[in-house]
Amino acid sequence: MRWLLIAVLLPLFASCATGVGDGTRRVERFEIKTRAPAFGGTVFDGAGEYEAVSGIAHVRLHGDYAYPVEVDILRPRDPARSSRVLLVEVDATWGRQLGRMVNDGGPGMLRADDAGNGFTMRRGHTVAWIGSKLNHVDARLLHDVALFLKADLRATTTIAVGAGGAGQLLRRFIEEGLNAAPGGGKVFDGAMPLVAGARGHFPFTYAVTTDPVSGNTGGIFARCQRNGTCPKLMHVDSSAEFWTAKASLIVADGAGNDIPLPHGARAYLMSSTQHLFADRTVPGECRQPSNTARQAPLVRALLDQMVAWIHTGKEPPPSRFPRRADSMLTAPDRDAAGFPDLRAAGIGFPAGVNGMPGYQLFVPMTDVDGHDIAGVRLPDIEVPLATHTGWNLRRSNRAGDAELCGGTGMTLPFAPQPRAGDPRRAISQRYPSRIEYAKAVAASARSLRDQGLLLQEDVARYIERARRETRVP
Numbered sequence: 001m002r003w004l005l006i007a008v009l010l011p012l013f014a015s016c017a018t019g020v021g022d023g024t025r026r027v028e029r030f031e032i033k034t035r036a037p038a039f040g041g042t043v044f045d046g047a048g049e050y051e052a053v054s055g056i057a058h059v060r061l062h063g064d065y066a067y068p069v070e071v072d073i074l075r076p077r078d079p080a081r082s083s084r085v086l087l088v089e090v091d092a093t094w095g096r097q098l099g100r101m102v103n104d105g106g107p108g109m110l111r112a113d114d115a116g117n118g119f120t121m122r123r124g125h126t127v128a129w130i131g132s133k134l135n136h137v138d139a140r141l142l143h144d145v146a147l148f149l150k151a152d153l154r155a156t157t158t159i160a161v162g163a164g165g166a167g168q169l170l171r172r173f174i175e176e177g178l179n180a181a182p183g184g185g186k187v188f189d190g191a192m193p194l195v196a197g198a199r200g201h202f203p204f205t206y207a208v209t210t211d212p213v214s215g216n217t218g219g220i221f222a223r224c225q226r227n228g229t230c231p232k233l234m235h236v237d238s239s240a241e242f243w244t245a246k247a248s249l250i251v252a253d254g255a256g257n258d259i260p261l262p263h264g265a266r267a268y269l270m271s272s273t274q275h276l277f278a279d280r281t282v283p284g285e286c287r288q289p290s291n292t293a294r295q296a297p298l299v300r301a302l303l304d305q306m307v308a309w310i311h312t313g314k315e316p317p318p319s320r321f322p323r324r325a326d327s328m329l330t331a332p333d334r335d336a337a338g339f340p341d342l343r344a345a346g347i348g349f350p351a352g353v354n355g356m357p358g359y360q361l362f363v364p365m366t367d368v369d370g371h372d373i374a375g376v377r378l379p380d381i382e383v384p385l386a387t388h389t390g391w392n393l394r395r396s397n398r399a400g401d402a403e404l405c406g407g408t409g410m411t412l413p414f415a416p417q418p419r420a421g422d423p424r425r426a427i428s429q430r431y432p433s434r435i436e437y438a439k440a441v442a443a444s445a446r447s448l449r450d451q452g453l454l455l456q457e458d459v460a461r462y463i464e465r466a467r468r469e470t471r472v473p
Helices: 098-103 139-152 165-175 222-227 240-244 296-312 434-450 456-467
Strands: 026-037 048-062 065-076 085-090 126-130 157-163 190-194 232-238 265-270 386-389 410-413
Touching: 026 139, 048 139, 065 139, 085 139, 085 165, 098 157, 098 296, 126 139, 139 157, 139 165, 157 165, 157 296, 165 190, 165 222, 190 296, 232 240, 232 296, 265 296, 296 456, 434 456
Parallel strands: 085 126, 085 157, 157 190, 190 232, 232 265
Antiparallel strands: 026 048, 048 065, 065 126, 386 410
């Protein structure tokens, strides 16, 4: 049986069933451009070798024009070893991030190094990237191409993933009712908007609410709740989105009132991380080195949780997102947030968040080290060797300037010994020895594992890194 048809004509989509348009959109054919062994022929435990397929889906949106949509696919060479889980990443804004945020790898499909730790491949999942820098209109193309791939790849479970602007596109996709498939089914069984925040206009969150600023009523889940086509959803933000992308509006309205998430939705904060993980502490346009606190271990665990949620109905861990009622969301002010005063060390504080007229916006409360208290605190944050933040300040010649440096965070190492002007405890005061440090890391990692927020393989990685950590004598 062929996995991918060269020419396929899908049935017309009935607009009365989906509520998403005139019903004339269809994938007319799929043109394969290249197919080759993936990752240099690497063999993955449990799934064997993978194949990389690149092609173009020709989608008829209007009239006689078939719109070409680029599609790349990674799949097990042996269909029998596939999990039949299809991960669809929207390729927009920052390009492909799934390889980095899940596999600790790269965006490519051919080089062995791009496989990283091979997580999605070891699971036997198929991965597809649809489009390039998709815009608002192309949310409809996503609907059609995803349905085509779901049917032709014989996927039993389809999960949409999008980082940054792509995550925003997924939110809009759901808001516009595009997750409805012909016959009352779903395009995506699950959706994971990553580091997307609450950019754009009302509605900002998933529940149906009335906006205290504009007076409008709505919610991202409003349409799909009416016809039962909402995907199971995990909204996953870094700390940066609270500063630059209005993430507090996910759980609090413009007047500061808490908003509960609807059934079938979870929200998780990757505590004290930046917009996208940085593997090097290069300042660039920012004053301080960027934030190297890891995100992938949590995303891996959540992806496994999402698959189990869809397959068996097993509920994932409860949301871990700061809320006003818990006093974990506060004004974007140093004293209100509890951030340590590091001015003597030359560390400023943002003048404010990227705001919106009329709306109250909030940021996470921090501990004495400057780390977010709420959210999922991975061992980098729970057993720290530095302060990690979701914000950084832009380089400037103007004294006192405190402009945010985009979504970049910062890493401020602790001093080896007590240092004047730095109120944070030194490494020598925290960890009597490397063995004690490793024990603390192990306890943190195992606790997260027991909560379903870390995989055993990542517990082992954290412990091994701690044993080799040279910053602790």
